[in-house]
Amino acid sequence: MSEQHILVVGATSAIAEAALRLWAARGCTLYLLARDTARSEAIAADLRVRGATAVHTGSLDVADFAAHASAVELACTTLGRVDAALIAHGTLPEQARCEVDENYALREFAVNGTATIALAGLIAQKLEEQGHGTLAVISSVAGDRGRASNYLYGSAKAAVSTYLSGLRQRLHGRGIGVVTIKPGFVDTPMTAAFAKGPLWASPERIAHGIVHAIDERRAVVYLPWFWRGIMAMIRCVPEFVFQRIKL
Amino acid sequence: MNDALQSWGRYPRATQQVIRLRDRFAPLPTLGSHALPRGNGRSYGDVCLDDGGTLLDARGLDRFIAFDPATGVLRCESGMLLGALLDFCAPRGWFLPVVPGTRFVTVGGAIANDVHGKNHHASGSFGCHVLAFELLRSDGRRIACTATENPDWFAATLGGLGLTGLITWVELQLRRVPGAWFDTEAVRFDRLADFFELSEQSARDHEYTVAWVDCTARDAALGRGVFSRGNHAPQPAGERRPRQLRLRIPFTPPFSLVNGASLRAFNALYFHRAPEAVRRASLHYLPWLFPLDGIREWNRMYGPRGFLQYQCVLPPATARYGVAELLERVVASGMGSFLAVLKQFGGTPSRGLLSFPRPGTTLALDFANRGQHTFELLDRLDDVVAQAGGAVYPAKDARMSGQRFRQYFPAWRQFEAFIDPAFSSGFWRRVNQ
Numbered sequence: 098m099s100e101q102h103i104l105v106v107g108a109t110s111a112i113a114e115a116a117l118r119l120w121a122a123r124g125c126t127l128y129l130l131a132r133d134t135a136r137s138e139a140i141a142a143d144l145r146v147r148g149a150t151a152v153h154t155g156s157l158d159v160a161d162f163a164a165h166a167s168a169v170e171l172a173c174t175t176l177g178r179v180d181a182a183l184i185a186h187g188t189l190p191e192q193a194r195c196e197v198d199e200n201y202a203l204r205e206f207a208v209n210g211t212a213t214i215a216l217a218g219l220i221a222q223k224l225e226e227q228g229h230g231t232l233a234v235i236s237s238v239a240g241d242r243g244r245a246s247n248y249l250y251g252s253a254k255a256a257v258s259t260y261l262s263g264l265r266q267r268l269h270g271r272g273i274g275v276v277t278i279k280p281g282f283v284d285t286p287m288t289a290a291f292a293k294g295p296l297w298a299s300p301e302r303i304a305h306g307i308v309h310a311i312d313e314r315r316a317v318v319y320l321p322w323f324w325r326g327i328m329a330m331i332r333c334v335p336e337f338v339f340q341r342i343k344l
Numbered sequence: 345m346n347d348a349l350q351s352w353g354r355y356p357r358a359t360q361q362v363i364r365l366r367d368r369f370a371p372l373p374t375l376g377s378h379a380l381p382r383g384n385g386r387s388y389g390d391v392c393l394d395d396g397g398t399l400l401d402a403r404g405l406d407r408f409i410a411f412d413p414a415t416g417v418l419r420c421e422s423g424m425l426l427g428a429l430l431d432f433c434a435p436r437g438w439f440l441p442v443v444p445g446t447r448f449v450t451v452g453g454a455i456a457n458d459v460h461g462k463n464h465h466a467s468g469s470f471g472c473h474v475l476a477f478e479l480l481r482s483d484g485r486r487i488a489c490t491a492t493e494n495p496d497w498f499a500a501t502l503g504g505l506g507l508t509g510l511i512t513w514v515e516l517q518l519r520r521v522p523g524a525w526f527d528t529e530a531v532r533f534d535r536l537a538d539f540f541e542l543s544e545q546s547a548r549d550h551e552y553t554v555a556w557v558d559c560t561a562r563d564a565a566l567g568r569g570v571f572s573r574g575n576h577a578p579q580p581a582g583e584r585r586p587r588q589l590r591l592r593i594p595f596t597p598p599f600s601l602v603n604g605a606s607l608r609a610f611n612a613l614y615f616h617r618a619p620e621a622v623r624r625a626s627l628h629y630l631p632w633l634f635p636l637d638g639i640r641e642w643n644r645m646y647g648p649r650g651f652l653q654y655q656c657v658l659p660p661a662t663a664r665y666g667v668a669e670l671l672e673r674v675v676a677s678g679m680g681s682f683l684a685v686l687k688q689f690g691g692t693p694s695r696g697l698l699s700f701p702r703p704g705t706t707l708a709l710d711f712a713n714r715g716q717h718t719f720e721l722l723d724r725l726d727d728v729v730a731q732a733g734g735a736v737y738p739a740k741d742a743r744m745s746g747q748r749f750r751q752y753f754p755a756w757r758q759f760e761a762f763i764d765p766a767f768s769s770g771f772w773r774r775v776n777q
Contacts, residue, residue, distance in 0.1 A: 111366075135367075135369050136367055136369070139367075139368065139369070139407055139409075140407065142407070142408070142409055142410065143407035143408045143409070146408035146409070146410065146411045146432075147408060147432070286364065286366060286404075289364060
């Protein structure tokens with residue numbers, strides 16, 4: 098396929114921006130959905146200089162569920178066809194606050210879980226209607242097993258991963274690819290407060306993995322690759338042992 | 345507060361809070377006692393450090409804003425690396441008019457230190473090609489600067505060491521080039537006088553010139569070295585970028601690998617490897633302009649105590665005698681230098697109040713940090729530079745006295761009025777003690 102048409106939700110996130118630069122260099126046509134339109138306009142200008150054939154921007158606050166359908170509709174109409182879509186928005190909730198502030202916890206769950214699921218469903222429907230395309234969604238290794246330090250975020254991502262697994266099965270054989278992206282620790286503004294060790298990866302490295310996974314239509318990718326092994330081990334630990342570990 | 349960000353010389357050490365900037369439209373974050381914008385931290389001493397303060401890490405401001413492929417005018421955010429910019433523009437037939445010896449510096453850092461390169465005698469300093477930029481002050485004011493709009497702010501910020509405010513975006517004039525390759529020549533010279541002769545001969549026909557000097561040679565061989573010169577190749581030689589050397593110094597050795605024995609061996613080898621007759625080569629811009637970029641984190645070889653760079657410029661009238669005197673003092677100290685670089689600056693005036701490049705001869709040396717001995721030697725070099733009416737480059741400095749600084753940069757008094765009241769740096773506090 099020569100020039101892909103690509104829709105990105107949460108386009109101002111560091112990982113999404115890095116992926117967009119790779120697509121821009123290929124001459125893709127891009128549609129950026131984001132809450133902060135000043136920033137997405139700045140990114141759009143950058144992508145045009147880098148070689149994107151065309152870059153459009155749209156405004157969407159993912160927490161505003163009522164706005165989802167029209168935003169996706171407008172994006173798809175503008176692009177004409179959607180060869181690939183990436184859902185990349187997210188926040189990192191403070192776990193301690195989630196434990197005492199129910200409204201906060203549910204709001205964060207909505208942003209990282211239900212909103213992602215709702216958007217994935219809407220976009221999948223569009224891809225199904227046009228009969229081709231790949232949907233990639235950024236979930237997380239945190240969704241593979243609940244850990245005391247961030248289980249609200251983890252459970253939202255678990256919901257996303259499980260939803261995508263079902264969606265992939267449903268759309269199998271209909272020309273639609275569904276890619277679950279599970280990054281490990283990524284050095285982004287979302288994780289600015291953390292001390293960084295050797296397991297941390299740059300958004301650029303994750304973005305390369307995403308673009309490649311979409312090209313190859315992979316099902317579930319861990320980024321970087323070594324997280325597949327780490328999470329396999331973590332999932333194997335019996336619960337009676339796991340509950341005693343501090344993670 | 346953390347010690348994650350240091351300067352390239354790894355001396356002095358600083359502890360500071362780091363705030364990453366990602367949005368050029370956002371106001372500056374609330375700052376503590378004092379703050380300093382930071383590019384990629386490739387300056388050697390303390391102009392990029394703010395011990396006890398806040399660093400505004402601008403590397404996340406790395407977006408293009410506009411590029412006109414017809415005129416070569418490019419506008420981008422200030423945290424863009426020169427290397428990323430070259431990756432973008434070289435394949436499109438455009439090139440940065442001036443680059444320093446590493447491509448891992450940001451556009452903002454290149455302005456803040458008004459950097460220069462091997463083509464100074466032809467093209468002046470980096471600041472000569474800056475068309476415009478925006479300065480964001482801590483009071484929220486945004487000042488658009490060009491040579492004619494707010495020219496005083498423009499002049500204060502070129503070479504202004506990041507102290508006049510945060511540079512958010514920059515507009516540059518790129519230059520047309522046929523391709524990414526250079527026609528280069530290297531020739532050995534046996535004494536210092538030959539360097540001056542070669543520089544004079546080469547200046548007209550070679551846009552890029554630089555010399556490496558053997559800092560261990562003495563007496564009749566004092567100032568011997570290898571002279572390199574080159575031009576942009578008229579034809580694109582090969583489309584493909586050469587395979588890059590991918591070396592990395594993996595960890596900091598417990599002591600400096602640069603010592604008397606390794607220095608003498610390296611210098612002798614480097615000198616004798618070069619042919620007596622002119623050697624021609626077609627080189628891609630990466631190995632030609634940025635030879636050291638092939639060895640990642642080479643600064644680690646100086647061990648945990650770091651190293652000190654010393655770069656000075658001596659005016660034409662005193663350069664011949666002065667450079668000889670400097671080299672003699674270095675040789676006599678026995679401390680030598682791995683990378684001694686000599687270059688003849690041209691007459692194009694720099695446009696910044698505190699710009700370092702000026703007509704004359706520039707000499708750059710680096711020394712493993714051996715404490716007092718090293719500092720005493722550098723003070724003795726300062727005596728020569730001051731007497732010769734020269735100057736020392738703040739971007740590389742970690743130790744010059746306030747008195748020397750004021751002597752080298754008499755415009756400091758005018759400059760003071762443009763400093764952002766919330767901004768400071770290790771360097772600035774040191775020379776104002």
